[in-house]
Amino acid sequence: MHSSLAQAREEYADDHGGRNASYIPALAQVSSNLFGIAAVSCNGDIVEVGDAEVPFAIESISKVFSLAYVIDQIGHRELLSKIGANPTGEPFNSVMAVELHHGKPLNPLVNAGAMATVSLIPGKTPDDIWNTIISNLEAFAGHSLSVDEEIYHSESETNQHNRGIAWLLKSYGYFYNDPDMIVDLYTRMCSVKITARDLAVMGACFCNGGVNPVTGKRVVKDTNVPPVLAEMCMSGLYDSTGTWMYEAGVPGKSGVGGGLLACAPGKLALASYSPPLDVAGNSVRGQKALNRIITEHGLNLFLS
Ligand code: GLN
Numbered sequence: 464m465h466s467s468l469a470q471a472r473e474e475y476a477d478d479h480g481g482r483n484a485s486y487i488p489a490l491a492q493v494s495s496n497l498f499g500i501a502a503v504s505c506n507g508d509i510v511e512v513g514d515a516e517v518p519f520a521i522e523s524i525s526k527v528f529s530l531a532y533v534i535d536q537i538g539h540r541e542l543l544s545k546i547g548a549n550p551t552g553e554p555f556n557s558v559m560a561v562e563l564h565h566g567k568p569l570n571p572l573v574n575a576g577a578m579a580t581v582s583l584i585p586g587k588t589p590d591d592i593w594n595t596i597i598s599n600l601e602a603f604a605g606h607s608l609s610v611d612e613e614i615y616h617s618e619s620e621t622n623q624h625n626r627g628i629a630w631l632l633k634s635y636g637y638f639y640n641d642p643d644m645i646v647d648l649y650t651r652m653c654s655v656k657i658t659a660r661d662l663a664v665m666g667a668c669f670c671n672g673g674v675n676p677v678t679g680k681r682v683v684k685d686t687n688v689p690p691v692l693a694e695m696c697m698s699g700l701y702d703s704t705g706t707w708m709y710e711a712g713v714p715g716k717s718g719v720g721g722g723l724l725a726c727a728p729g730k731l732a733l734a735s736y737s738p739p740l741d742v743a744g745n746s747v748r749g750q751k752a753l754n755r756i757i758t759e760h761g762l763n764l765f766l767s
Contacts, residue, residue: 471500476498476748480739481748486621495739500753501660502734503660515659515660517736519657524657526571528665529584529599534691536585539690542690546569547571551698555572556573556624557575578628578632579632626643629646659736662722666732669683670730695716695726700750701717701744701745703743712762714728719740719744722734727764728764
């Protein structure tokens with residue numbers, strides 16, 4: 464596995480396609496050359512190459528883990544009725560998608576649905592809810608995590624669009640707590656720092672039936688793993704998820720910080736970090752490198 468990760472990194476290190484996210488100003492400052500890949504198997508073996516221990520903002524990949532927490536709390540039927548499960552076919556921060564579907568966010572992996580999902584996390588105070596969010600991410604990563612304060616402040620100053628979406632959902636009855644408070648917690652959640660190595664461990668929990676293969680602790684009920692992976696198959700890479708599924712054939716999840724996760728259930732998780740993104744907001748080098756490794760190892764779920 465190490466040589467296959469190293470070859471993938473080597474093949475695409477000089478690919479300069481895509482651009483760092485700039486709508487969050489601090490993300491535009493990160494070096495575009497950083498490139499790391501990690502793999503974690505269901506028995507906890509870890510392999511990594513390149514910048515796999517450089518921290519980056521988890522951004523949208525955090526949505527998968529808050530979904531896992533909330534689905535464990537309320538069950539998948541309730542999640543379907545309160546959030547939904549279908550692709551929007553629109554960009555990740557689309558207001559139109561909400562308007563086109565009678566105010567329902569449609570799925571938990573676009574901004575609207577992810578913020579509505581965070582609004583379902585129980586807690587009397589914002590601190591209570593934050594402690595649940597960070598403890599849940601830490602259980603998946605297997606160690607303590609912290610917020611990148613610069614990215615958090617940069618995104619807080621520029622998240623008017625997300626605030627608009629949250630209030631719009633509230634007006635339609637699809638937001639389950641105070642919009643301003645939840646958007647702030649969601650923004651902090653997106654600013655949590657992880658590495659490609661952390662991300663591979665976090666993804667391996669899903670590949671391993673909901674048990675963290677490194678710590679041995681259960682982080683999500685086994686019956687809730689398939690719905691979470693199904694959401695990733697439908698919307699993990701937003702409006703280019705179909706292309707990803709067509710080529711990779713495994714559930715994936717991207718973030719505008721440059722992280723990308725791919726899960727091969729029962730086998731291993733792959734994670735990459737490379738900041739330049741395509742127009743849909745997915746890491747360019749990450750998609751190419753993970754696709755290459757997935758193909759080399761025959762991990763596509765639809766192969767017989
Ligand atoms: N925090 C980012 C946002 O809300 C996450 C988007 C992403 O990673 N696609 O816009």
